[in-house]
Amino acid sequence: MNNPQTILELFARKGDMAYEGESVSQIAHAWQCGQLARAAGASQALQLASWLHDLGHLLTDLSGTPTVQGIDDRHELSGARVLDAIWGPDVSEPVRLHVAAKRYLVATYAEYSARLSPDSVRSLALQGGPMDLCECIEFQGNRYALDARQLRSWDDAGKRPGWFASDTQHALNELHALMDRVHFLPARGA
Ligand SMILES: [Fe+2]
Ligand SMILES: [Fe+2]
Structure with a gap:
């Protein structure tokens, strides 16, 4: 799992997965978040982060809806690890922080x-649960906090039943084209 092609294959294989309590499949949620990010004028890296923020849900072998079983799959960390190796922190950090942004x-x-x-x-x-004051201050100081908050707003809005590309292949073609436009950037200041 260290190149764009394997991510595309994973979405093709497991993108139809749905979670109890969510009204869309993983691929429709990813696509919707990507559309919302693009419509908001987000950078290409943040658009890609929006598409792929829940990649970690597809990486796990857990079946069903983990939260119903009382399990946190830590999907923001597993997804960010993969994305960091391919595209660097402009893509991976908003993903890593999208759960923190909710808190x-x-x-x-x-x-x-x-x-x-x-x-x-x-x-x-x-x-x-909700962050305490110290956690809030630390979050606010992160250079990717604003990106993560924007991503979170598209994440929360990207759950509309019936809104999707004409089919999964079109969505994956769109994702593939975006992947090709984003190049690896190391951490700023590194
Ligand atoms: Fe998530
Ligand atoms: Fe999400």
Whole structure:
């Protein structure tokens, strides 16, 4: 799992997977998040991060919906590890932080929790619940915090039933073309 082709194959094989409490398949969710990022004028790297932020869900061998079984699959970490090796932190860091962004937003915006999907609510408790003050300050200081918060907004909005590309192959072609436009960038300042 260290090149774009294997990621495309994984989506082709497991993209139809759906989670209890979510109204879309993994591939439709990925596609929707990518469309929302592009419409918002996000960089190519952040668009790709949006497409691939839940890659970690596809990397696991867990069956069913892990949160229902009380399991946190730590998908933000497993996905970010793969993406960092291929494209670097501009893609991997917003992915790594998209769960932290949820914990931050729940702690800082009272109305945010009400908009979460049932699976996001279930996973929140397993992921540590709302951030405390120290965690919020640390999160705010991360150079990728804004990217992660933007990604999170598309993540939460990208769960609309019935909104998808004409078919899975078209979605994968779109993803492939975006992958080709994003090149590896090492950590800034490194
Ligand atoms: Fe996620
Ligand atoms: Fe997601």
